[in-house]
Amino acid sequence: MDMPDSESPVFSRVDPETVRAILGGVIDPELRAPITDLGMVGEIKVDGSAVAVQIVLTTLGCPLRAQIKKEVVSKVASLPGVEGVTIDWIEMTAEQKAKTMDTARKRAQADAPETEIPPTARVLAIASGKGGVGKSSITVNLAAALANRGLTVGVLDADIWGFSVPRMLGVSKRLGGTDGKIEPNELKVGDGLLKVVSMGFLVEDEGTALMWRGLLLTKALEQFLTDVRWGHLDYLLIDMPPGT
Numbered sequence: 001m002d003m004p005d006s007e008s009p010v011f012s013r014v015d016p017e018t019v020r021a022i023l024g025g026v027i028d029p030e031l032r033a034p035i036t037d038l039g040m041v042g043e044i045k046v047d048g049s050a051v052a053v054q055i056v057l058t059t060l061g062c063p064l065r066a067q068i069k070k071e072v073v074s075k076v077a078s079l080p081g082v083e084g085v086t087i088d089w090i091e092m093t094a095e096q097k098a099k100t101m102d103t104a105r106k107r108a109q110a111d112a113p114e115t116e117i118p119p120t121a122r123v124l125a126i127a128s129g130k131g132g133v134g135k136s137s138i139t140v141n142l143a144a145a146l147a148n149r150g151l152t153v154g155v156l157d158a159d160i161w162g163f164s165v166p167r168m169l170g171v172s173k174r175l176g177g178t179d180g181k182i183e184p185n186e187l188k189v190g191d192g193l194l195k196v197v198s199m200g201f202l203v204e205d206e207g208t209a210l211m212w213r214g215l216l217l218t219k220a221l222e223q224f225l226t227d228v229r230w231g232h233l234d235y236l237l238i239d240m241p242p243g244t
Contacts, residue, residue, distance in 0.1 A: 014079045016044035019051055022079060026071045029064050031104040032111075035072075038100045042090055049083035051076050056090045058097050065089070115226050116181065121154070121233040127240040136164045139239040146235055147192030154184065154236040156224055157198030165239055166200035175201040181229040197228050 042054030157165040184195040
């Protein structure tokens with residue numbers, strides 16, 4: 001009987017470098033970068049057909065841990081000769097976390113599309129884990145207070161489904177535009193100026209917005225971020241959707 005030679009997949013041996021390379025295809029679902037680039041892959045041990053991988057998380061309570069595990073196991077198990085994959089979960093030190101977040105920020109900046117937001121504008125995101133707690137009220141009141149000091153303040157209502165900023169400001173004018181760019185609605189407040197963009201200036205009511213799905217909603221928010229001609233801004237306040 002002929003025996004398979006040492007180059008046969010039956011006798012294939014995987015090494016830690018090969019495992020690390022294939023894990024470069026696993027993208028952290030939150031930070032949107034390869035886990036290898038983020039320093040999330042620690043020691044890799046190969047014992048025959050069994051592979052053990054250390055995955056280093058910012059916190060062991062990471063809610064996306066199951067998803068990361070599924071993708072890591074799938075990638076490593078696809079290598080010839082691998083019959084078993086185990087994961088050892090490790091929590092990052094404070095220094096490791098700082099380095100990982102710095103890497104993620106730099107990648108996000110490099111991948112970010114060009115926007116009309118002035119680089120000198122201070123951007124403040126008003127967010128909450130749930131709805132109905134007054135985010136929009138805080139956004140509008142803060143914007144008005146800053147404008148009263150003679151500043152120019154942009155207000156981006158990013159709550160696509162439950163927009164309320166137009167109603168709070170008493171503005172209903174549809175958004176205009178020139179040369180493919182959206183012109184924000186302007187409202188004089190004290191010695192300053194508000195420049196406001198909201199889904200409420202594009203649809204008839206909140207019920208209509210609820211009918212929007214998937215790509216349409218994503219495209220609308222992308223346009224708010226990239227295609228609005230803000231001009232001069234001292235501040236940009238973003239009223240975030242609930243849960244963000």
